Amino acid sequence: MATTQAEQRVSPRAVQVGRRPARRARNGPLAVGLTLPALLIFAVFTILPTAYTFVISLFDWNPLNVAQSRFIGAGNYTKLFGHATPSFAASGLTSLYFTAGMVIGGTALSLAIAVLLQRGGALLGAVRVAVFVPHVTPLVATSIVWVWIFNPQFGLANAVLHLFGLSGVDWLDNSATAMPAVLAYSLWHEVGFTVVIFLGGLSVISGELGEAARVDGANRWQEFWYVTWPQLRPVTVFVVTISTISSLQAFTQFFLMTGGGPVHATTTLSFLLYQEAFVFFHTGYAAALAVVLFVVTALFTLLQFRTRRSSSR
Amino acid sequence: MHVRPGGAPSHVRRRRRPAGPVVRRVVAVAVGLAFLAPFWWVVTTSLARTSDVYRFPPSLLPHWHVANYARAWAAAPWPRLFGNTVLVAGATVVLAVLTSVLAGFAFGVLRFRGRTALFTVVLAVMMVPQTVLLIPDYVIAQTADLLDTYWIQILPWGASVFGIFLVRQFFAGLPTELFDAAELDGAGRLRMLWSIGVPLVRPAILIVALNVFLGSWNSFVWPFVMTSSPAVQPVEVGLATFYGAQGTDWTGLSAAVTFTTVPVLVLFLALQRHFLTGAYSTAGGLK
Secondary structure, eight states: OHHHHHHHHTSGGGGOGGGSOOOOTTHHHHHHHHHHHHHHHHIIIIIHHHHHHHHHHTEEOOSSOGGGOEEOTTHHHHHTTSOOSSOHHHHHHHHHHHHHIIIIIHHHHHHHHHHHHTTOOHHHHHHHHHHHHHHHSOHHHHHHHHHHHTOTTTOHHHHHHHHTTOOOOOGGGSTTTHHHHHHHHHHHHHHHHHHHHHHHHHHHSOSHHHHHHHHTTOOHHHIIIIIIHHHTHHHHHHHHHHHHHHHHHOOHHHHHHTTTOSTTTTOOHHHHHHHHHHTSOOHHHHHHHHHHHHHHHHHHHHHHHHHHHHHTO | OOOOTTSOOHHHHHHHOSSOHHHHHHHHHHHHHHHHHHHHHHHHHHTSOHHHHSOSSOOOSOOOOTHHHHHHHHTTTHHHHHHHHHHHHHHHHHHHHHHHHHHHHHHHTOOOTTHHHHHHHHHHHTTSOHHHHHHHHHHHHHHTTOTTSSHHHHGGGSSOHHHHHHHHHHHHTSOGGGGOOTTOOHHHHHHHIIIIIHHHTHHHHHHHHHHHHHHHHHOOHHHHHHOOSTTTOOHHHHHHHHHHHSTTOHHHHHHHHHHHHHHHHHHHHHTHHHHHHHHHHTTTTOO
């Protein structure tokens, strides 16, 4: 009951704030009082710190004695194009690799699973829960499980290869397979969430168009490609943007599974940022990386807002 | 086979779709089992003798060797770590629900000057990822003497854009007349919010609470950077430390993974419908 109620409530039809009659200005003080607690927390821990990141990025920051920090202007930003190891460009490409894998792989996989599980009975409902479970598990705990799965001598991954007569791989210690392994784990962890979003989209699109296409002789693939998926376009764009944003921030699985290695092969921007700031204490340089990450994330968030607004019209 | 009323008659569907429901069910079950396999694998490992684990190909049947659990449990201050996690997650939930209901009511029901501007500010907060906040919030926490405390784990997450957004949508969906008693003063409005509004938006509150609780319980990089002593650290940071120290004791590690994850799984299985609704709600106005 609560489920259907909630689903109705969040539909765009429910968000017609405009039909409300105009209220008097004396709501002002009350409204300020009610929004103040949230705004205060945002101001202190998000908004001002974001501005502060820009400031820090302009300094040769001394984390042990802030007073000794030296203003260097754009110095940290020119360093982005220097020869640090791993370089900003290299870790940017690594981030792109991971993000592209998550966005393309995750969207395709979750769309396929959603189509497989749509409008099913109890059995398919149980599968839906099974696919979603990994998403609620802690990244630390399940990353450790997958390190063990990818163990070269005794792991499950190589046991599966062995079953098919293939020889084992040293997954996490090989720079060619480390990223695919982290991607496999991350897809396992994230896909359940996007499956549910696609299932939500599938549950409200028209079945009649599909029927019509089948009557006209379309096979199932054609029906999906020309009829079903185009109707899911807003949902797909949403999934792509939120996957992009969350993949850019991914950190925990890299920290536990690869430590950014081997030889920086899995050092993404987020991992580099952490390392520069909290391992090497290059705070100013790390802040410049944070600014770059912020700008990229902000652009994708704006894109998400745009698609959300245009799709709810 | 499950045919929905109003859908195509099943004989039509069966003729048009040679790869019928049986194949679909078999594939679906295979997908489900593939997603569950890592859970089976970690539980099996946690119950195996160390000598059994180092065999290839691995055995996939548990051996009920519970000594691994005793060893893992003794290796770290788990009760304290669990207590810290529950305290931090619980306090974050209370704070986030409170701020979400108050702000969500203001944005969803009241009309006031600057409403759109303020709401835009709230949405803009979504543009800032946690990773970006690590550095400045660390410096601020250092200055304010908040490092290695519960506070720095609770306060920054005590307001949630998703929470405000969802509660606002629930309020905006209620009939206008409910809150139309214009003669009420501010205190009257607050009483009305408590007695009429809160019960009506309870589904939203539950979704927000679950979301924030899970986010707090599962978070790692924030408490890892902001805290340094087990006295205030959450269980996931403790688990990462345990992994760093005992990285080769796979039976003990698997036991620790199991007993630290079971609480989350129990919570999920008890309230799975709400979790799925919550996931769906993040898509918000998408249709």
